[in-house]
Amino acid sequence: MDFDVLVLGSGPGGQKAAIAAAKLGAEVGLVERRNMIGGVCINTGTIPSKTLREAVLYLTGMSQRELYGQSYRVKEEITIGDLTARTSHVVGREVDVIRSQLSRNGVHVLPGMGRFTDQHTVQVSDGSGQERSVTADKIVIATGTTPARPSSVDFDAQTIIDSDSILSLDRIPRTMIVVGAGVIGIEYASMFAALGTKVTVIEQRMRMLEFCDTEVVEALKYHLRDLAVTFRFGETVSGVERYKNGTVTILESGKKIPADTVMYSAGRQGMTDHLDLPAAGLSADKRGRIKVDANFRTEVEHIYAVGDVIGFPALAATSMEQGRLAAHHACGEPVHEMHELQPIGIYTIPEISYIGRTEDELTEQRIPFEVGVSRYRELARGQIIGDSYGVLKLLVSPEDRSLLGVHVFGTGATELVHIGQAVMGCGGTVDYLVDTVFNYPTLAESYKVAALDATNKMRQISMLTD
Ligand SMILES: Cc1cc2nc3c(=O)[nH]c(=O)nc-3n(C[C@H](O)[C@H](O)[C@H](O)COP(=O)(O)OP(=O)(O)OC[C@H]3O[C@@H](n4cnc5c(N)ncnc54)[C@H](O)[C@@H]3O)c2cc1C
Numbered sequence: 001m002d003f004d005v006l007v008l009g010s011g012p013g014g015q016k017a018a019i020a021a022a023k024l025g026a027e028v029g030l031v032e033r034r035n036m037i038g039g040v041c042i043n044t045g046t047i048p049s050k051t052l053r054e055a056v057l058y059l060t061g062m063s064q065r066e067l068y069g070q071s072y073r074v075k076e077e078i079t080i081g082d083l084t085a086r087t088s089h090v091v092g093r094e095v096d097v098i099r100s101q102l103s104r105n106g107v108h109v110l111p112g113m114g115r116f117t118d119q120h121t122v123q124v125s126d127g128s129g130q131e132r133s134v135t136a137d138k139i140v141i142a143t144g145t146t147p148a149r150p151s152s153v154d155f156d157a158q159t160i161i162d163s164d165s166i167l168s169l170d171r172i173p174r175t176m177i178v179v180g181a182g183v184i185g186i187e188y189a190s191m192f193a194a195l196g197t198k199v200t201v202i203e204q205r206m207r208m209l210e211f212c213d214t215e216v217v218e219a220l221k222y223h224l225r226d227l228a229v230t231f232r233f234g235e236t237v238s239g240v241e242r243y244k245n246g247t248v249t250i251l252e253s254g255k256k257i258p259a260d261t262v263m264y265s266a267g268r269q270g271m272t273d274h275l276d277l278p279a280a281g282l283s284a285d286k287r288g289r290i291k292v293d294a295n296f297r298t299e300v301e302h303i304y305a306v307g308d309v310i311g312f313p314a315l316a317a318t319s320m321e322q323g324r325l326a327a328h329h330a331c332g333e334p335v336h337e338m339h340e341l342q343p344i345g346i347y348t349i350p351e352i353s354y355i356g357r358t359e360d361e362l363t364e365q366r367i368p369f370e371v372g373v374s375r376y377r378e379l380a381r382g383q384i385i386g387d388s389y390g391v392l393k394l395l396v397s398p399e400d401r402s403l404l405g406v407h408v409f410g411t412g413a414t415e416l417v418h419i420g421q422a423v424m425g426c427g428g429t430v431d432y433l434v435d436t437v438f439n440y441p442t443l444a445e446s447y448k449v450a451a452l453d454a455t456n457k458m459r460q461i462s463m464l465t466d
Pocket of ligand 1: 041042271307317
């Protein structure tokens with residue numbers, strides 16, 4: 001065999017699998033297209049979108065308007081160049097970091113796309129006609145996904161786009177339709193709304209982000225409507241027409257909505273077409289996803305699959321851990337199964353994050369809970385940063401005082417949630433948060449305020465009933 005472990009794809013899953021295997025002393029090869037080191041995550045997904053969001057927040061001055069007034073802007077005329085300059089800078093740096101990590105750990109990068117020719121052999125084509133056949137004892141498939149593109153829609157990268165081509169828009173549209181209110185659609189809807197684009201979101205279902213706390217989603221909708229976002233729930237797009245000066249989107253209900261740009265965000269498709277899976281004795285479902293067991297092994301024992309190509313939750317964060325765990329298993333290193341507590345972060349404006357269960361889930365499962373709430377506007381840090389809408393909510397078990405869920409909406413939500421995650425993961429109770437001293441003034445203090453709120457409510461019940 002040429003390699004002990006061969007990894008296909010260098011996104012978070014592949015990258016961490018390759019490095020973990022190399023750290024365990026394996027001879028590792030990694031196949032990836034020359035211009036895609038770091039995967040979708042670094043080049044077209046997480047990193048560019050989160051950098052764009054940061055540029056939008058900074059240049060529009062949005063987060064400072066409570067303090068300096070509604071007309072406050074850092075730059076009057078924000079151009080697409082202002083946004084892409086920051087994105088390309090960060091993407092370039094991140095690609096460098098990954099290249100250096102791979103080379104430091106002795107991972108052999110094989111440029112090109114890999115395709116199985118048998119269960120241990122992969123043909124690598126670099127796109128210029130160069131082919132190379134490599135063999136490996138263990139193989140990790142981490143080929144990720146691409147945006148799903150309905151065949152009836154004529155994508156042209158400028159007026160009808162997806163989350164890949166949004167990064168190469170040549171101007172900020174005045175009006176925009178976002179088809180699909182999933183995480184990616186809503187994140188981009190909120191960024192463009194903050195830039196002043198009039199956004200219409202069209203969603204087939206009657207709700208969006210239904211896995212999140214209902215109150216938090218209501219608060220997000222309120223904020224987005226305040227930024228002139230229109231929601232059309234329960235509506236299906238029947239066609240998009242392109243004209244010289246824009247587009248008209250036609251809904252099944254008969255509505256016609258004009259817009260400069262239409263962005264489709266209607267799910268993603270596993271990148272398995274190119275792999276010739278049957279040559280390895282494997283197959284994918286109709287969304288291109290590969291089935292794995294708890295150790296990320298496919299039906300063929302020595303072939304693993306990790307990251308978005310195995311489906312839910314399809315996050316960079318989980319893909320990394322899956323990659324590490326698969327590599328450890330492949331190299332015979334003892335491994336735990338993936339921790340069931342996984343945070344969800346949604347980088348809308350304002351941002352959302354949570355861990356554990358929602359009120360709706362607990363109610364459905366008939367698990368009693370008490371709610372403790374802390375509002376940023378009652379925290380000194382909330383006043384200092386001008387965030388009056390942020391809120392942190394703890395769901396606490398009145399039976400054993402454990403935390404059942406933590407939901408955060410507002411500045412720093414995706415960072416703050418990890419305090420709750422640590423307490424929950426270590427089996428802590430609400431009393432730990434009541435008794436803890438937090439730095440002051442911080443947003444972290446919201447944990448203590450919410451914990452006091454929950455315990456005060458629980459005490460009221462015992463005062464009445466004892
Ligand atoms: C717009 C957007 C925003 C996102 N925001 C977030 C976020 O904020 N937080 C978060 O956690 N997640 C986010 N995600 C999801 C995150 O990007 C993915 O979960 C993550 O990138 C998946 O990692 P992966 O290891 O599956 O590989 P990917 O990053 O999907 O990369 C797969 C790589 O495999 C390569 N490849 C494909 N086929 C082959 C082949 N045959 N041979 C060799 N290489 C191949 C591709 O070139 C690609 O580079 C976002 C995604 C998008 C699209």
